[in-house]
Amino acid sequence: VEFANQTFCDFLCPSEKAEALSGLMDEQLMKRILPAYADPDGVMVMIRDLLACAKPVLGKEIMLRDGKVLLLDFQPLMIDGKDTGRMWMHRDITERKKATDLLRLSEQVMRLLNSSRNLKTVIPDILGKIQEYSGCEAIGLRIREGEDFPYYETRGFPQAFVSAERTLCARDESGSFVRDGAWNPELECMCGNILRGRFDPQLPFFTPGGSFWTNSTTKLLASTTERERQARTRNRCHGEGYESVALVPLRSGDEIIGLLQLNDRRPGRFTPEMIRFFEGLCASVGIAFARLQAERDLEDRNAELIRFTYTVSHDLKSPLVTVKSFLGYLGQDLAKQDAANVAKDLGHITKAADKMGKLLDELLDLSRVGRKMNPLVEVPLQELAQEALSLVAGRIAESGAAVEVAKDPVTLFGDRQRLVEVFQNLVDNAVKFMGTQPRPRVDIGVETQGTETVFFVRDNGAGIDPRHKDRLFGLFEKLDPASEGTGMGLALAKRIVEVHGGRIWAESEGLGKGTTFRFTLAKTRIKPDKETPS
Amino acid sequence: MIKGEPITILLVEDDPSHAEIVKRNLKENMVANTIHHVEDGQAALDYLLRKNGYADPKISPKPELILLDLRLPKVDGLEVLKRIKADPELKKIPTVVLTTSSAESDVVNAYTHGAGSYLVKPVDFEKFTKLMKDFGFYWLAWNKFPA
Numbered sequence: 031v032e033f034a035n036q037t038f039c040d041f042l043c044p045s046e047k048a049e050a051l052s053g054l055m056d057e058q059l060m061k062r063i064l065p066a067y068a069d070p071d072g073v074m075v076m077i078r079d080l081l082a083c084a085k086p087v088l089g090k091e092i093m094l095r096d097g098k099v100l101l102l103d104f105q106p107l108m109i110d111g112k113d114t115g116r117m118w119m120h121r122d123i124t125e126r127k128k129a130t131d132l133l134r135l136s137e138q139v140m141r142l143l144n145s146s147r148n149l150k151t152v153i154p155d156i157l158g159k160i161q162e163y164s165g166c167e168a169i170g171l172r173i174r175e176g177e178d179f180p181y182y183e184t185r186g187f188p189q190a191f192v193s194a195e196r197t198l199c200a201r202d203e204s205g206s207f208v209r210d211g212a213w214n215p216e217l218e219c220m221c222g223n224i225l226r227g228r229f230d231p232q233l234p235f236f237t238p239g240g241s242f243w244t245n246s247t248t249k250l251l252a253s254t255t256e257r258e259r260q261a262r263t264r265n266r267c268h269g270e271g272y273e274s275v276a277l278v279p280l281r282s283g284d285e286i287i288g289l290l291q292l293n294d295r296r297p298g299r300f301t302p303e304m305i306r307f308f309e310g311l312c313a314s315v316g317i318a319f320a321r322l323q324a325e326r327d328l329e330d331r332n333a334e335l336i337r338f339t340y341t342v343s344h345d346l347k348s349p350l351v352t353v354k355s356f357l358g359y360l361g362q363d364l365a366k367q368d369a370a371n372v373a374k375d376l377g378h379i380t381k382a383a384d385k386m387g388k389l390l391d392e393l394l395d396l397s398r399v400g401r402k403m404n405p406l407v408e409v410p411l412q413e414l415a416q417e418a419l420s421l422v423a424g425r426i427a428e429s430g431a432a433v434e435v436a437k438d439p440v441t442l443f444g445d446r447q448r449l450v451e452v453f454q455n456l457v458d459n460a461v462k463f464m465g466t467q468p469r470p471r472v473d474i475g476v477e478t479q480g481t482e483t484v485f486f487v488r489d490n491g492a493g494i495d496p497r498h499k500d501r502l503f504g505l506f507e508k509l510d511p512a513s514e515g516t517g518m519g520l521a522l523a524k525r526i527v528e529v530h531g532g533r534i535w536a537e538s539e540g541l542g543k544g545t546t547f548r549f550t551l552a553k554t555r556i557k558p559d560k561e562t563p564s
Numbered sequence: 565m566i567k568g569e570p571i572t573i574l575l576v577e578d579d580p581s582h583a584e585i586v587k588r589n590l591k592e593n594m595v596a597n598t599i600h601h602v603e604d605g606q607a608a609l610d611y612l613l614r615k616n617g618y619a620d621p622k623i624s625p626k627p628e629l630i631l632l633d634l635r636l637p638k639v640d641g642l643e644v645l646k647r648i649k650a651d652p653e654l655k656k657i658p659t660v661v662l663t664t665s666s667a668e669s670d671v672v673n674a675y676t677h678g679a680g681s682y683l684v685k686p687v688d689f690e691k692f693t694k695l696m697k698d699f700g701f702y703w704l705a706w707n708k709f710p711a
Binding site: 340343344347348349350351352354355356357358359378381382495497498501 | 579581582584585588635638639640663664665666667685686687688689690692693
């Protein structure tokens with residue numbers, strides 16, 4: 031009995047000795063122990079109910095203020111039908127309860143991830159479950175979008191915090207992303223560290239799994255150097271009053287595709303076990319996101335494949351129809367010994383076979399874009415443009431066009447040979463469709479639109495009917511049947527630009543008003559011109 | 565062999581070899597007395613609307629039948645079809661699609677926009693010849709055109 035009393039005492043009023051409590055009347059005892067419960071009023075009601083019904087009750091869970099969970103067994107002691115007392119049995123099931131909760135949480139998260147519902151609608155539910163389990167006041171999920179890792183979903187963060195911390199990419203004075211040696215944008219702050227895998231597992235605030243966590247940002251900032259923290263930190267989490275902060279990477283294979291963030295103003299919210307658990311959970315969430323992305327890519331690819339199959343089936347079938355038909359006529363004309371028609375038939379057959387050969391060559395070339403990449407290099411715009419111009423020098427001379435390349439110090443990053451092909455096809459296209467322009471002219475240059483660097487090839491030629499703008503980049507699409515070529519040039523340019531993470535489009539004010547082709551590339555930079563006096 | 569009056573056909577076909585095959589077949593089967601051939605969608609519309617060099621009805625008489633390819637330069641075949649069917653006069657001219665495409669989307673789109681018939685160019689010579697022969701027989705011997 032003494033031992034049981036001591037345990038009871040340790041749970042509920044550790045400042046007192048068990049002996050001091052023994053013999054106390056119910057009311058006095060209640061006063062001492064009630065503050066230890068997480069919900070004293072509720073416990074009060076429960077005890078009254080238990081006493082009133084005087085029946086044994088087993089396995090009641092009770093939360094304490096310090097987070098412990100007790101399992102209560104209540105047994106009225108009856109001797110000869112007379113109520114002689116009660117036995118209260120308390121067992122500490124905190125660890126077991128935690129394990130059960132974790133199990134339930136991971137089960138719930140897995141079920142949500144595997145549900146047929148859209149990941150977009152599932153994520154808020156998952157974050158809700160994690161938040162509920164962790165008891166943290168704020169939770170957020172960053173997912174890669176383009177080159178940045180903005181918040182995909184947040185709960186509990188002030189709106190101003192989310193807006194201020196949305197982007198992680200460092201920008202220079204001009205608003206362009208600051209890039210590292212591999213042309214990836216610098217990601218700032220501790221989130222950037224976790225996303226880029228910059229961590230030192232020897233330091234206590236990093237885990238071997240690449241997570242960051244602290245139970246006191248105040249102590250962390252006071253006790254660590256910027257170098258230990260791997261990068262200059264913005265410290266907005268600390269500034270906002272968050273003491274407990276955990277950042278857990280979302281992985282898909284070797285790649286980090288995002289992170290889970292847990293913040294609380296109270297210190298001491300995390301344990302190493304919790305962080306390990308979140309790392310496991312985030313692996314599953316990461317895989318789910320990667321799967322979603324893969325599904326989306328697959329849909330795009332499928333749509334592209336359908337378009338491709340359509341085009342190929344039509345464009346390759348066409349010359350085949352010609353070959354077969356004129357072979358038929360050839361047979362007839364040979365039988366009739368109609369030499370003139372025999373020659374004509376052969377002409378049609380040869381032309382169709384040549385066209386097929388050319389189509390197949392170009393298809394092969396197109397299929398290689400993105401599949402076989404040369405090493406990616408930095409090349410100045412002028413170098414690419416000059417090489418492209420030398421490749422189409424013949425046609426430029428034929429058209430009599432004056433070609434001007436801007437002198438802006440811009441460096442493109444990519445597959446050099448392919449980038450040349452982009453300019454080559456755009457210039458080729460420009461000089462081919464000069465129309466009746468007496469002074470044909472082509473300008474190659476670069477400009478800044480918003481935060482984007484946009485390249486252009488502009489001509490003062492035939493222009494485009496705005497109705498046909500969408501068809502320009504289609505495979506084998508020819509707006510002018512009389513023009514040379516198979517209609518593959520612009521499709522190829524588009525494919526190359528897209529493989530480089532850019533977009534391409536055409537602008538024209540209409541027929542006779544010239545055309546400007548513009549494109550972006552994911553990785554370009556304008557080199558600061560040191561010559562320019564400031 | 566085929567009874568009925570030869571008709572005027574507008575052939576819209578960008579591939580000169582295919583145009584040649586169609587013309588040769590129609591001639592051999594004496595289906596058409598005049599075949600007017602244009603190579604792109606814009607020219608087809610100009611012809612039908614008597615614009616840009618097609619003003620003279622002697623040079624560009626109104627056809628009884630239009631044979632239309634789908635994948636055309638300048639203005640797409642489907643767009644040509646839409647415009648024909650949106651015109652109160654032109655919509656009366658039966659328009660037959662003749663194309664290499666057997667894609668279901670093309671077939672559905674063509675009928676949705678008022679194609680009278682959809683023919684896929686056979687790769688095989690004998691079949692192409694037979695198709696053109698049957699085509700001629702149907703339109704000349706059996707079909708009744710608006711006056």
